[in-house]
Amino acid sequence: MNQPAPRTPDAELSQFRVKGEIPVPALINGLTCAAVPLLVFFAWRSSGHGDPLTSRLLLAFAALLAINAIVFLSLGHKTLQRRTFITLIIALFTYLAIQAVEDGSAIIWLFAYPPIIFYISEARVGILAGVGGWLAVLFLFSPLGDMVFDSPYSTSFRLSMIIVLAFEMATCYILDQSRRRSKLGLIRLAAEFEYAAKHDALTSLANRREGLEQLETEYQRYLRNGRSFSVLLMDIDLFKNVNDSYGHQAGDDMIVLVARTLTDQSRKVDTIARWGGEEFLVLLPETALTEAAATAERIRSAVASQAIDCAGKRVTATISIGVACIQGSESIDRLLQRADEALYQAKTLGRNRVCQATEALHQP
Numbered sequence: 001m002n003q004p005a006p007r008t009p010d011a012e013l014s015q016f017r018v019k020g021e022i023p024v025p026a027l028i029n030g031l032t033c034a035a036v037p038l039l040v041f042f043a044w045r046s047s048g049h050g051d052p053l054t055s056r057l058l059l060a061f062a063a064l065l066a067i068n069a070i071v072f073l074s075l076g077h078k079t080l081q082r083r084t085f086i087t088l089i090i091a092l093f094t095y096l097a098i099q100a101v102e103d104g105s106a107i108i109w110l111f112a113y114p115p116i117i118f119y120i121s122e123a124r125v126g127i128l129a130g131v132g133g134w135l136a137v138l139f140l141f142s143p144l145g146d147m148v149f150d151s152p153y154s155t156s157f158r159l160s161m162i163i164v165l166a167f168e169m170a171t172c173y174i175l176d177q178s179r180r181r182s183k184l185g186l187i188r189l190a191a192e193f194e195y196a197a198k199h200d201a202l203t204s205l206a207n208r209r210e211g212l213e214q215l216e217t218e219y220q221r222y223l224r225n226g227r228s229f230s231v232l233l234m235d236i237d238l239f240k241n242v243n244d245s246y247g248h249q250a251g252d253d254m255i256v257l258v259a260r261t262l263t264d265q266s267r268k269v270d271t272i273a274r275w276g277g278e279e280f281l282v283l284l285p286e287t288a289l290t291e292a293a294a295t296a297e298r299i300r301s302a303v304a305s306q307a308i309d310c311a312g313k314r315v316t317a318t319i320s321i322g323v324a325c326i327q328g329s330e331s332i333d334r335l336l337q338r339a340d341e342a343l344y345q346a347k348t349l350g351r352n353r354v355c356q357a358t359e360a361l362h363q364p
């Protein structure tokens, strides 16, 4: 009965955006806008330094980043945009490091890599890409890397770079985890608020507002496809006596017991709502009057067979039910009014019974 509020798995975090958060595609486009002129500038400098290969490659990276942004703006494919961007920046940073572009100072741009990679990827990918990048730099600066690439970096620069990069990776990871946890907390809070707004706190059934919403949805479906639906309006008999004789807590227990019985006796497609204090409404989609009356009878009999325990005493309850099936072009209000009239009839006929709102007697 006490269903928890819906939970959001970590993997689905990226599908939600909290207010104020920069969307990943927008961040990538922004970084692209900043990177393209920078790359063109450094390409121009490399050309001036007599390094046409680096110049051409930097221009190629600039062009590919721009194309990636244009493809995203035309197709809107977020995953393609993100993966292409990650691939391009990994290739770019690798080239900057290995070729010691700008007399080796271009490797400092590597510090931009961890915050970007953690922000735009899932946590797992961020860790893999971050640690992978750091290990690649470690290899480049190792004696083995020296043999392969012959880098010009000094020993003290290598040492500082490796340590500071590891420090930055760890800091980015911690901050990113904190950001993700905060976001998850906000999403869960929003889900709990939404759940509380639609459900009754005592029984966890839909509340009256949610019941009316479902009724409206079913009504619109009926207007479209003509498939009738029915409602059961029910009320616990002489409930005031339970409160007066056994206390308010016993009354609450009785309400919970009836709610649980209704849930057990209904289909998954039915909506069960706590309509008022000791009043409930069951919405039966695609159900005619005869079928609805049979369901009501089954519910009535199930409730009558249950009891709550009050200080060792078995206290039973009965309910009266009014059944109505939508007809013609009547409104929801009119349908509920007919169900209410049938419920009133069940009460006046002696309670613990089901009464149908017959079409002949109750034309809209």
Ligand SMILES: Nc1nc2c(ncn2[C@@H]2O[C@H](COP(=O)(O)OP(=O)(O)OP(=O)(O)O)[C@@H](O)[C@H]2O)c(=O)[nH]1
Pocket: 235, 236, 237, 238, 239, 240, 241, 243, 247, 248, 249, 250, 251, 252, 255, 276, 277, 278, 347, 351
């Ligand atoms: N324990 C408890 N009592 C409630 C709750 N909501 C409403 N009630 C009580 O339910 C009682 C409803 O009583 P009435 O409307 O007079 O009807 P009844 O005694 O059920 O009699 P009939 O409907 O004519 O069979 C009132 O005493 C309300 O105080 C609730 O959430 N918990």
